[in-house]
Amino acid sequence: MIRDVDLTAHIGRIVLQNPVLAASGTFGFGPEYRAHVDMRRLGGIAVKGVAVDSWSGNPPPRVWETPSGLLNSIGLQNPGVRAFIRDDLPFLRELGTVLVVNVIGHTVDEYRRVSECLARESGIAALEVNISCPNIKEGGMQFGHDPDRAFEVVRAVVETAGRPVWVKLSPNTDRVLEVGQAAQSAGAAALTAINTLLGMAIDLDRRRPALGGGSGGLSGPAIRPVGVRVVYEVSRRIPLPVVGMGGIETARDALEYFMAGASAVMVGTATFGRPDAMTRVIDDLPEILRQYGFGSVAEAVGAAHPPAKGEADEH
Amino acid sequence: MRLTIVERRVPASDHVELLLDASGLGRRPEPGQFLHVATGGTLRRPLSFSRVDDGRVGILFRVVGAGTAWLAGRAVGEDLDVMGPLGRGFPPPPPGPLALVGGGVGIPPLFFYAQCWPDASLAVLLGARDREALVMVDDFGARGLHPALCTDDGSFGRRGRVTDLLATWLSAHPHGSVMACGPAPMLHEVARLTTDAHCPAWLGFEQRMGCGVGACLACVVPGAPGAGRTWYRVCTDGPVFAREMLYGEAPP
Ligand SMILES: Cc1cc2nc3c(=O)[nH]c(=O)nc-3n(C[C@H](O)[C@H](O)[C@H](O)COP(=O)(O)OP(=O)(O)OC[C@H]3O[C@@H](n4cnc5c(N)ncnc54)[C@H](O)[C@@H]3O)c2cc1C
Ligand SMILES: Cc1cc2nc3c(=O)[nH]c(=O)nc-3n(C[C@H](O)[C@H](O)[C@H](O)COP(=O)(O)O)c2cc1C
Ligand code: FES
Numbered sequence: 301m302i303r304d305v306d307l308t309a310h311i312g313r314i315v316l317q318n319p320v321l322a323a324s325g326t327f328g329f330g331p332e333y334r335a336h337v338d339m340r341r342l343g344g345i346a347v348k349g350v351a352v353d354s355w356s357g358n359p360p361p362r363v364w365e366t367p368s369g370l371l372n373s374i375g376l377q378n379p380g381v382r383a384f385i386r387d388d389l390p391f392l393r394e395l396g397t398v399l400v401v402n403v404i405g406h407t408v409d410e411y412r413r414v415s416e417c418l419a420r421e422s423g424i425a426a427l428e429v430n431i432s433c434p435n436i437k438e439g440g441m442q443f444g445h446d447p448d449r450a451f452e453v454v455r456a457v458v459e460t461a462g463r464p465v466w467v468k469l470s471p472n473t474d475r476v477l478e479v480g481q482a483a484q485s486a487g488a489a490a491l492t493a494i495n496t497l498l499g500m501a502i503d504l505d506r507r508r509p510a511l512g513g514g515s516g517g518l519s520g521p522a523i524r525p526v527g528v529r530v531v532y533e534v535s536r537r538i539p540l541p542v543v544g545m546g547g548i549e550t551a552r553d554a555l556e557y558f559m560a561g562a563s564a565v566m567v568g569t570a571t572f573g574r575p576d577a578m579t580r581v582i583d584d585l586p587e588i589l590r591q592y593g594f595g596s597v598a599e600a601v602g603a604a605h606p607p608a609k610g611e612a613d614e615h
Numbered sequence: 616m617r618l619t620i621v622e623r624r625v626p627a628s629d630h631v632e633l634l635l636d637a638s639g640l641g642r643r644p645e646p647g648q649f650l651h652v653a654t655g656g657t658l659r660r661p662l663s664f665s666r667v668d669d670g671r672v673g674i675l676f677r678v679v680g681a682g683t684a685w686l687a688g689r690a691v692g693e694d695l696d697v698m699g700p701l702g703r704g705f706p707p708p709p710p711g712p713l714a715l716v717g718g719g720v721g722i723p724p725l726f727f728y729a730q731c732w733p734d735a736s737l738a739v740l741l742g743a744r745d746r747e748a749l750v751m752v753d754d755f756g757a758r759g760l761h762p763a764l765c766t767d768d769g770s771f772g773r774r775g776r777v778t779d780l781l782a783t784w785l786s787a788h789p790h791g792s793v794m795a796c797g798p799a800p801m802l803h804e805v806a807r808l809t810t811d812a813h814c815p816a817w818l819g820f821e822q823r824m825g826c827g828v829g830a831c832l833a834c835v836v837p838g839a840p841g842a843g844r845t846w847y848r849v850c851t852d853g854p855v856f857a858r859e860m861l862y863g864e865a866p867p
Binding site for chain 1: 653656657658659696698822823824825827828829830831832833834836845846851
């Protein structure tokens with residue numbers, strides 16, 4: 301007998317029609333992919349990071365292909381939160397897909413002000429705090445590498461958001477668990493992981509770093525094992541739902557993240573190669589889940605975790 | 616979308632032109648627009664349309680790396696996974712004489728332009744590093760257009776830069792306009808010459824791309840200082856830009 305597979309995903313009190321969201325920065329501010337992707341089918345959309353004022357980003361080249369991956373140094377170019385509300389939010393609201401707004405800043409106060417501006421707007425399900433931004437008061441060190449700074453930023457956003465706050469973890473620190481715990485104590489409703497890994501490529505012709513920004517963030521299949529590891533550790537130790545990402549291209553990749561402990565996943569770089577990557581993952585998930593013995597996404601979440609003490613191992 | 620390769624040509628060493636069955640293409644492309652082509656890697660590769668005829672569209676490329684090498688290895692009958700037509704192309708010919716100025720792999724979109732506007736009074740000025748890279752000369756010739764040619768090494772046509780040919784043309788055609796496509800240093804020089812000559816110009820740029828649809832902000836070129844926009848996206852605001860957008864009113 302073929303059971304219907306339930307793709308519903310729950311991130312705290314947010315219900316997603318399926319567990320596949322567009323990852324921030326790879327899906328623009330909303331309308332760009334509309335001619336190429338059936339956006340209403342997605343579990344949700346995380347738009348590119350928005351700051352309180354516009355950021356101009358880094359000089360080109362801003363992307364560089366690497367083995368099974370991509371280095372980018374976009375530099376968080378964005379038009380600022382007011383322009384986002386004016387130009388992009390109406391389209392996203394009309395679309396009705398679960399909307400997550402990625403929030404960036406150079407100081408705790410900048411994060412807080414973005415959150416305040418967005419608090420007045422309807423149609424946003426959650427904020428995703430990107431703590432991989434340089435903290436200009438601390439010499440450019442990323443907020444996401446220091447549990448205390450991460451706590452301050454997350455608390456400032458939680459106090460003003462009026463909606464669930466997700467916190468996006470950086471893999472570029474050995475303190476990722478502490479940072480996740482700090483986010484939890486500051487009131488985060490979920491963790492998302494991972495952001496890109498710091499990397500660099502050299503342009504042999506120019507004898508210079510290939511990217512205009514010097515170093516950049518590595519994404520794509522090359523980083524999937526890192527993402528799976530972080531999701532596994534964080535979801536075992538911290539009692540918050542986790543949204544997993546990093547190199548997901550297929551439904552099998554998504555299942556790997558579910559088993560590692562993710563309640564939903566985001567797809568980024570894969571969309572550049574195949575704009576239908578997300579809808580293919582969604583289409584293929586029921587079959588893959590069934591094949592590995594799951595009747596729902598929820599059943600698969602954390603399936604790879606060792607059984608808790610006292611619980612019998614079924615296998 | 617998938618387009619079938621119906622013909623494969625090798626116009627010069629290291630260059631391949633693939634003609635694709637255009638019936639799967641939603642819209643008729645404009646000259647200057649591009650196809651974003653999957654070539655087996657993480658990212659697609661942007662390639663301009665080189666021609667449209669008999670229900671077929673062409674892409675003509677130089678093999679420079681892994682993606683173009685993969686593409687050069689495709690055979691007739693295979694399908695390509697493409698997105699497009701993408702971007703904004705060249706405008707219709709303005710009144711008066713018009714020069715098409717092409718460098719290297721910037722030449723194909725200009726041939727497509729000449730094909731689209733058979734009645735325009737066109738001068739064609741082409742340059743490349745060497746004879747091999749000077750592509751589509753015969754295609755222009757077959758349309759009765761006889762390009763002025765130059766190569767960096769003098770192996771074909773005049774020795775020199777295509778912008779030297781343009782300077783000569785501009786002094787003879789003070790009310791002319793220019794459509795140009797080629798490497799960035801060539802386009803900077805075209806911008807300078809046409810600004811000085813008070814002639815309008817449209818410039819087709821290349822930049823490394825991610826998405827190709829305006830979402831990732833990878834493919835930017837700087838806007839003219841004080842012109843309102845810090846960056847334009849080559850994939851959606853371009854690849855063809857009116858010169859003023861990037862260079863303002865003063866010579867660069
Ligand atoms: C709008 C547009 C139209 C183009 N039209 C043509 C054309 O008609 N014929 C042609 O031969 N070439 C054209 N190019 C350049 C072409 O895209 C590159 O030569 C090609 O992407 C190289 O890929 P590769 O994998 O062989 O090289 P690699 O150097 O291995 O590529 C590595 C990465 O860099 C990118 N890249 C490398 N060179 C360029 C470049 N010059 N411009 C943009 N991205 C680059 C690639 O897309 C890839 O992501 C065009 C570029 C743009 C932006
Ligand atoms: C071009 C590009 C831009 C990105 N911009 C952002 C951003 O603005 N905010 C953010 O939190 N993450 C950003 N990211 C990170 C992605 O959301 C994601 O965490 C990462 O790319 C890993 O997933 P992937 O391998 O599926 O791409 C960006 C990634 C890429 C490739
Ligand atoms: S390539 Fe993504 S914005 Fe142009």
